[in-house]
Amino acid sequence: MFRVEVGKGxxxxxxxxxxxxxxxxxxxxxxxxxxxxxxxxxLSREGLVFDFVEIKKIVREICxxxxxxxxxPFESSCLQIQKTGEEWVxxxxxxxxxxxxxxxxxxxxxxxTAERLAEYICKRIMETLQPRAGNLVAVTVGVEExxxxxxxxxxxxxxxxxxxxx
Numbered sequence: 225m226f227r228v229e230v231g232k233g234x235x236x237x238x239x240x241x242x243x244x245x246x247x248x249x250x251x252x253x254x255x256x257x258x259x260x261x262x263x264x265x266x267l268s269r270e271g272l273v274f275d276f277v278e279i280k281k282i283v284r285e286i287c288x289x290x291x292x293x294x295x296x297p298f299e300s301s302c303l304q305i306q307k308t309g310e311e312w313v314x315x316x317x318x319x320x321x322x323x324x325x326x327x328x329x330x331x332x333x334x335x336x337t338a339e340r341l342a343e344y345i346c347k348r349i350m351e352t353l354q355p356r357a358g359n360l361v362a363v364t365v366g367v368e369e370x371x372x373x374x375x376x377x378x379x380x381x382x383x384x385x386x387x388x389x390x
Contacts (some may be wrong), residue, residue: 225361228273230280231260237291239329246301249316252294254291257338258368259287265277265329265360274353274360286348293329295336338375344365347376 240254261283263274296312298305304315312328314321346365353360353387364378 226273227264229262235259235283237287239295241295255369260366262364264362278290279316282352294323296330297333297336298330299334311387338369
């Protein structure tokens with residue numbers, strides 16, 4: 225079994241968020257996130273697990289889509305979320321946030337944690353790789369939200385197609 229890893233450099237994005245938990249909600253803040261990806265598998269006929277240039281391109285596109293946005297956890301049970309015209313209105317208790325739609329990236333997750341971001345990015349990568357992942361066994365994504373604080377999500381390739389992200 226072989227593995228390749230890409231990370232650092234331009235596999236980064238800056239974004240704002242807050243986390244709601246235990247009936248509380250953090251203040252709005254941001255991070256300069258770093259992303260790393262490990263692909264595990266057998267060697268192809270060319271002697272590669274996967275082309276470094278290609279996987280970096282895939283991850284960079286995902287990072288670019290998240291960059292300089294407010295990350296909205298659309299499946300949150302703690303937030304009241306409404307889209308009105310060109311704005312997103314978010315309520316938590318007595319707090320009210322209003323963001324222009326162009327500044328918001330809606331994620332199909334329950335909370336914007338490094339763990340959920342790693343899972344989201346991994347699923348997006350898997351959707352892209354699925355048709356040409358014959359030799360791949362697993363994908364692991366790490367999301368660093370601060371130096372020394374990284375969450376990882378690992379998913380194995382199976383005969384099933386991973387759930388689609390909308």
